Amino acid sequence: MISVKRKIRIFTVWLVFTITLCMTSIKAYELWSDLLEQEYKTTGSIARLLDVQLVGSYEDLLRDREELKTKEEKINYYNEILQPIVDRITQSFPQYGAGYYVHDLQSIVAFGPDFTKEGLIDISPTSLARTVYDSKQPYRFYNYSQTRNSLVVAVIHPVIRDGEVIGHVWGNMAIDDVYQKFFEALKTRSIAVIILLILSLFATKYITTQYDKSIQTFRDRVKNMDLDQEEKQSAFLPEFREIYQEVVQSRNRLSESEKRHQKQMTRKILETQEEERKRVARDLHDGIGQALYSLLITLRLIGRKTHESDEQELLNRMEEITSLALEDVKSLAFNLRPAILDELGLVPTIRAFIESYQQIHRIQVNFQLEGETRRLDSITEVSLYRIFQEVLNNAAKYSKTDRILIQLKYTKDIELFIQDFGVGFDSSAIQSTSTGLCGMKERVQLLDGSFHVHSVVGVGTRIHIILHSKDSTKERVS
Ligand SMILES: Nc1ncnc2c1ncn2[C@@H]1O[C@H](COP(=O)(O)OP(=O)(O)OP(=O)(O)O)[C@@H](O)[C@H]1O
Ligand SMILES: [Mg+2]
Structure with missing residues (x-):
C-alpha cells in the first residue's frame, strides 16, 4: 500500500x-x-x-x-x-x-x-x-x-x-x-519554470517531512501507550489528534472491559469455591458426622448393658475417641462453610467462630457491634466472613497477641475493623503472591470496597475494610 x-x-x-x-x-x-x-x-x-x-x-x-x-x-x-x-x-x-x-x-x-x-x-x-x-x-x-x-x-x-x-x-x-x-525566448522562460519546479519539490519535501514527524510521534506514543498527556496532543496535525483521541478512548474502553471481565471471573471462581465448600461441609455433617453420632449412641447403649469393668473401660475409651472424631468433623464442616452463615447471617456466625477460636487459641476477643444489623447479599456476607476468618487465623499463627479487637459497623456502609496487639510485620516486604492478604484484597475489590492493612513491627496489625457500595449491600430480611 x-x-x-x-x-x-x-x-x-x-x-x-x-x-x-x-x-x-x-x-x-x-x-x-x-x-x-x-x-x-x-x-x-x-x-x-x-x-x-x-x-x-x-x-x-x-x-x-x-x-x-x-x-x-x-x-x-x-x-x-x-x-x-x-x-x-x-x-x-x-x-x-x-x-x-x-x-x-x-x-x-x-x-x-x-x-x-x-x-x-x-x-x-x-x-x-x-x-x-x-x-x-x-x-x-x-x-x-x-x-x-x-x-x-x-x-x-x-x-x-x-x-x-x-x-x-x-x-x-x-x-x-x-x-x-522563438527557442531562445523559450529558453529564458524555461529556466524560470525549472526554478519554480525545484522550489515546489522542496516545498513538498518539507510538508511531507512535517507529516512524517507527526506520524512518527503518533506511532511512538501509541506504541509506548503514552496516551494520557493531553497537552502533548498539540504536537499532532488535526487529523492525527482525532485518531489519537479515538485510540485513547478505545484503550480506556478496552481496559474497563478487561477489568469487568476480570471481576466476573473472580466472582465466578469464588462462588464455585463456596458452593463446593458448602457441599463438602454438608456431606461431612450429614454423612460421616451422622455415622459417628450413631456410633457414639450405640457405644453408650452397649456400655449400659456391660458390667465387666475391663470391657466398660474399653467402651469408655471408644466413646471418647468417637466423640473427639465427631467434634473434629463438626469443626471441619464449620470451617469449610458454616451452615449458620446462610441460615442466620454474618453476626451469629462471627460470634460462633469467636467462641471456638477463644477456646482453641486462648486469645481474648473483644467483639463490638455498632448500628442496626441487617442481612447482606450472600456474596458480601461470605466475603466478609472469609476475610474475618483469614485475619483471625493469621493473628493466631503469627502475631503472638493475647487479645484482639473487632468492630463491625452497620451504617449506610459496612465497616470491619480488626486489630491485634502482637508482633506486627513489615507490609512492604510481603510478596504480591501472598495468598491470604491478596485474597482479602481481591474479595474487597470485587465488592467495590476499600481495604487497608497497617502493621507496625512490635505494635500490632490493623485491618480496615469499608464496603461503600449500597448496591452490593442489598437489604434482605433483618
Ligand atoms: N497479624 C499478623 N501478625 C504478624 N504477621 C502477620 C500477620 N498477618 C500476616 N502476617 C505476615 O504476613 C504474611 C502473609 O500473610 P498471608 O495471610 O498473606 O499468607 P500466609 O498466612 O503466610 O499464607 P496463607 O494465608 O495462604 O495460609 C504471613 O506469612 C506473616 O508473615
Ligand atoms: Mg494467612
Whole structure:
C-alpha cells in the first residue's frame, strides 16, 4: 500500500507538472503568436521602405533610356538601380530578405540576400504574391520563397501608382530564423519554470517531512501507550489528534472491559469455591458426622448393658475417641462453610467462630457491634466472613497477641475493623503472591470496597475494610 506521504508527494509532483505543462504550452503559444506578429510587422515595414525608395514608377526610371529595347536589357537596368537599395536594406536588417517585382516585365528585378542574376525571373504561377494584384492590399503569408529557396514568413506589398498595381515589393524572414528566435525566448522562460519546479519539490519535501514527524510521534506514543498527556496532543496535525483521541478512548474502553471481565471471573471462581465448600461441609455433617453420632449412641447403649469393668473401660475409651472424631468433623464442616452463615447471617456466625477460636487459641476477643444489623447479599456476607476468618487465623499463627479487637459497623456502609496487639510485620516486604492478604484484597475489590492493612513491627496489625457500595449491600430480611 502507498503511504500517505508518498501519495502527497506523487500528487504534488503530478499537480506541479500538469500546471507547469499547461502554463508552458499557453505561454509558448502566446510567445509564438507575438513573435510571428512582430516579424510580420518588421517584414511589412521593410516592404513599405522598398516602396518608398522607388521614387515615381518603374516607367519613370526608363525615361530618357530609349536605347533599352529588350526585356532583358530593361531588367538589367532596373537591377542596376534597385539592387543597391535592396542590398542596403538587407545589410541593415540581417536575417531579412527583400525584393522588387515589375509587373509589366513579369520579372523580379532586384532581391536579396544571396542575389544571383539567375534569380531575375518571373514568380511561380502559384505564388501567393499574385493575390495583391487583385486585392491591392498588403498580403502576409507563411510559405516557400523562390528567392530564398526556403520557407519564410513574408509580407507582399503592392506598388500602386495612379491606382494601378505596377508591381510588388516584399520583406521576408526564413522560418528557421524565426524558430531560433522563438527557442531562445523559450529558453529564458524555461529556466524560470525549472526554478519554480525545484522550489515546489522542496516545498513538498518539507510538508511531507512535517507529516512524517507527526506520524512518527503518533506511532511512538501509541506504541509506548503514552496516551494520557493531553497537552502533548498539540504536537499532532488535526487529523492525527482525532485518531489519537479515538485510540485513547478505545484503550480506556478496552481496559474497563478487561477489568469487568476480570471481576466476573473472580466472582465466578469464588462462588464455585463456596458452593463446593458448602457441599463438602454438608456431606461431612450429614454423612460421616451422622455415622459417628450413631456410633457414639450405640457405644453408650452397649456400655449400659456391660458390667465387666475391663470391657466398660474399653467402651469408655471408644466413646471418647468417637466423640473427639465427631467434634473434629463438626469443626471441619464449620470451617469449610458454616451452615449458620446462610441460615442466620454474618453476626451469629462471627460470634460462633469467636467462641471456638477463644477456646482453641486462648486469645481474648473483644467483639463490638455498632448500628442496626441487617442481612447482606450472600456474596458480601461470605466475603466478609472469609476475610474475618483469614485475619483471625493469621493473628493466631503469627502475631503472638493475647487479645484482639473487632468492630463491625452497620451504617449506610459496612465497616470491619480488626486489630491485634502482637508482633506486627513489615507490609512492604510481603510478596504480591501472598495468598491470604491478596485474597482479602481481591474479595474487597470485587465488592467495590476499600481495604487497608497497617502493621507496625512490635505494635500490632490493623485491618480496615469499608464496603461503600449500597448496591452490593442489598437489604434482605433483618
Ligand atoms: N497479624 C499478623 N501478625 C504478624 N504477621 C502477620 C500477620 N498477618 C500476616 N502476617 C505476615 O504476613 C504474611 C502473609 O500473610 P498471608 O495471610 O498473606 O499468607 P500466609 O498466612 O503466610 O499464607 P496463607 O494465608 O495462604 O495460609 C504471613 O506469612 C506473616 O508473615
Ligand atoms: Mg494467612
